[in-house]
Amino acid sequence: MGESTNEWNLLAPIIPFVLVAPLLYAQGWESVEAAFLIVVIPLLTFPAILVAGQIYNGNETWKNRFKEGGIFGLGALASSLSISLWIVYDYVAGSSHFEMHSVVEPFSWLTFDVIHYDGSQWDVSSGFADIGVGVWLDPVSLMLLFVATFLCFLICWFSLGYMNTDPINEDSNHRFYGEFVLFAIGMFGMVLADNFLWLFIFWEIMGLCSYLLIGFYYWKDSAAAAAKKAFLTTRVGDVFLMVGLLMLYDIYGSLEFSIIFDDPSTGVGGALVNSTDLNWALLMLFIGAVGKSAQFPLHVWLPDAMEGPTPVSALIHAATMVNAGLYLVFRMVPFVDVHVNGVAGLEDFALVVAWIGGITAFMAAAIAFVQNDIKKVLAYSTMSQLAYIFTGLGAGLLFLNLGEYHAGYFVIGASMFHLFNHAMAKGMLFMASGSVIHEVHHAHHHLHHDDHDFDPQDMRNMGGLASKMPITSIAMMFGSMSIIGIPLIGGFWSKEGIIAETWLAYLHKEPLMLGPAILVLATAGMTGFYMTRMWLMTFAGPPKSDVAEHVHEGTPWIKEPLIILTVVTALGGFLLALLGAVDYLGGEKDHLAMHGVVDTLKHAFLPDDNELRAIGWSTILLAAIIGPIMASRVHGGKLAEGVKANPIVGWLVNLSSKFGSQDVSEMANSQLAEALQRRLYFDDLYEWIVANTAIPFASFSAWFDKNIIDGVIKQIESNSVSGSVSVRGITTGSTRDYILMAAVGMLSIFALIWGVSA
């Protein structure tokens, strides 16, 4: 512990895993044929880690050399990454082609028959036959596949440092890595699934892993409660999602993408699809997406989910699993796209999506204003950014359903691009926050050995870390800039498009889009405020506690993934924008190709359309200038005397002290701040409802069953006992009575038999 060098030789065992892809290539495999291995290799690894962990727990080699299973997990994820890079390369470079998508032959999982009533008689229904398993690839699933494999790999690497150097995790890390790899299976499987049922199956596997990993510190009350809350809240959504699947199956006679998307306007047996039915089905699916992506009103679980270890927050609750809902909504595009056989009349559904997005974006950003826990700020930021994507998708669905397919594809592409940018930036921000928490925790452990009341996640204990943690502070700076949408960096390239198109949808198509349009624009400024606030509270100003003075960046395995991801965050957005990622993800182009730099910049900053120009520049003004300056006035400040940070960060810290300062203590004590602190009372409300309806009703049911239903049985029982006591009186002892009774008995038996058989 404490040494800052990695033992690179420990990584030797992952080499054979990485070689899987080149070897298969040398054997003449097509990359797509190998896609199933992305899921299968981790599937074989995860039980191996758990079993080996149970057996070798405490063993020195297991602990130091194999990092309690971390090396195996990393190996499996490396092979998944290498295969997925191979696939992505094949498609992006064009050596494999798809028109819109590409499917690998599925095999049947369940086969069955269905009968239907055709008005006069019952017959075997054609079209219903089986539910299969297969691989589906299109630009968006390629992008998600890259995001998932890349981040799973990097965050597993990060965990080698974060988890294995914390004494509290000792001898339980195999559980962490096992569950981590199981999660990866769920995510990879969901991305690759070629039908809605398997999408749902892997979706639930992710839910399980989310539950297990949030509750990783199962002995903590708060962690156990948070895990349960996460599972149950998403379960509410999942149940509706399942109902949506049933409805889709009834409409189309299949859940396979290739069959449904071939012609979404015709259902099973060639019947025309009724837009009301489809509307309900999509709405049910959307409730599932709302639960999984933590949107209003099922958002309450995500902030609590931060009880899990930080790598889990980075991977599951910021970068991958929470995107599942977005992916599901993206999969609804063919249903509404009237340009290619979509069903008209689904504008209302699109509006619902956009409104839910707008409300969540604004609400989450507002709550993020008052959070002092660094991970909670990021959690609310995640909710808010995901909500952006929902708003964008809602606007896109609206355009597509009204026949404006260019605008529609553009905003859908921008939304998916934002998903990419956000996943990279937020994964990295969480890793950086993990780095901060880890080092603060270390420093505290070093200074005050016995004090357990210290919260290493509270930003009020930090401050001035810019000089102590150069790499982390730069990483977090780029991450925050990407989330805020500072021009040229990451998220700017996608967020701009979402906000602009939402406004255009209001201006040209649908007055009811005004709400989401205003909300997302306001949120852009608020994002600028709370992200800057978080960065300044952590890194700027003088240290706010003695612990913060003694922090230093020293844990192995943490810096490298952080640096890699910082580079991707800082440059990836711009590069992909130059390559036309928005058109590619929107499905308007089937490959990536270089645009002119000038063209791209002109398109972003000086579009021909006046309205777009106005919206674009007001977004930049709000997000990049007004929000950060207001945050600087409250939380900005120079570092302590005599302490130096590296030039970029040092300049930023100094800049933050130049806008004067503002006292907000009065505002911080207002009722509004109190309401925001209490998360706008949603958690209280839900708890109150459950405590006053479900729990009393359950107790009543138990009482009813015990005293009424079983009470009747007990009554019969006691009556029959007393009855038999009185019947005992018949036992007279007189032979004459007995003969009489026997005769009557026999007669009645004969009568009974005769009567029944007649």
Next chain:
Amino acid sequence: MGIAMAVAVIATMLFLGQIGNIDWTNITQGGYVLQNEAVELIPSIGVSWKVGADALSFPMIWLTAVLIPISMLVEWDAKRGHLFHPLLLVMEGALLGVFVVLDLFVFYVFWELTLIPMFLLILMWGGDDRRYASMKFFIYTFAASVIMLVGILVMYFHTDPISGMGSLTGHHFDLVAMTAQENLIPSEGLRHLVWLMLLIGFATKMPSVPVHTWLPDAHVQAPTAGSMLLAGVMLKMGAYGFLRVAVTVFPESTIEFIPLLIVLGMASLVYGAWVCMGQTNLKRMVAYSSVSHMGLIFLGIATMQPLGIAGALFMMFAHGIISPLLFAVAGAFKHHYHTLEIGSMRGIAHHSPWLAAHMMLGWMASLGLPLLAGFVAEVAIMIAFWMTYGWLVLLPALTLIITAVYYLSSMQRTIFESNDPEKGILPDTMHGEEPRDITWHENAGMLILGAMTVLFGIMPFIFWDMMSDWSSGFTFETLIDAMHSQGWKP
């Protein structure tokens, strides 16, 4: 007890060895794949020894043969093992009898025979209140079976004579012949009455609300192996008998009474789940969850879709491997922590990591997590249910949330939450005893059950295909005609 185990294992092996010899492709016709030439037992009243197996009974037979050695393994150290293990073998014989016999007289004999070993298991190895529970179990289900017997007798007296059978009465108990006989009971009223009598017997066994209250009492008092078999196989006798006798012989009455099936199924499923949520005893909770899951079987049958019926069959099988795991876990709590009160302990995962892991898997399987056995059945029944009844599916679907609530809460308040990274809070019943993990044989039994849960979750087609074929054949040959004659439509 080693001998008993050996006998059970040999029986299982012999049986498993037969699987390869069966030509399952013929199963599509809904006929019996294995069937012997009838041997006359009591020719004067038409009783014969006639056995057979098809895709309805085969998974149940398989389940019985596999579960008996596993439950022996889990209770390897039972007190008075020289009585305990042979009783389990008697149980195995009786259960197998129920599932293979095609003669209703012998069927009834085996049906009642299963009561005796279970009665003794509860009475001799049960908990504190075993006398009451065993009596209640016996008398309750016996009373219901007697009503069923009356129904069987009425059927008997309506059979046409077959040559050589029933020289005295002119009737017979042959189920295959009864099924084949056109219009077994001509009077519609009497037919419905007989159907209801059969239903009372079978529904009590399943058990369905409102005749379920014997189950929690029996489970709470029964020894672990007894609970495992009770939930794993004995409850399935009800669903099996219902499909085999009531639905097969009287499809018209079944269709007439579909609303009743839905009411019973919904009541069991929804009300059962709410009662579960109100329980404080772990084993009682698991017992009520069985009631709740059995409700899905009625709902699956009520869809009148091959898919729904196959789902019901798979539910019988999946619940047959999941619920023994649940009861093994509950039994281990009783065994090692001497209490079943939820909330009397915390953080048990510290002391019994294996127990906690098995609990997690079993609980997750039972709440319908995908890639574990229960999910396939649930999703199949739900799809079929939506097709027939539309929005009514929201009731069972929303019940899945309640199921998740009681399972997760019970885990949270037993194996999690001690606020100490080193140790849990032990129940008072430990009296200073050192907590320990489950024994090797408990662990082995649970591992096998857990592995099967995962296996049949990922590869349900091992049994699903034959179940699906059977349901299709059954629907096309039996149910569709009845639906037409009754004019039933969704």
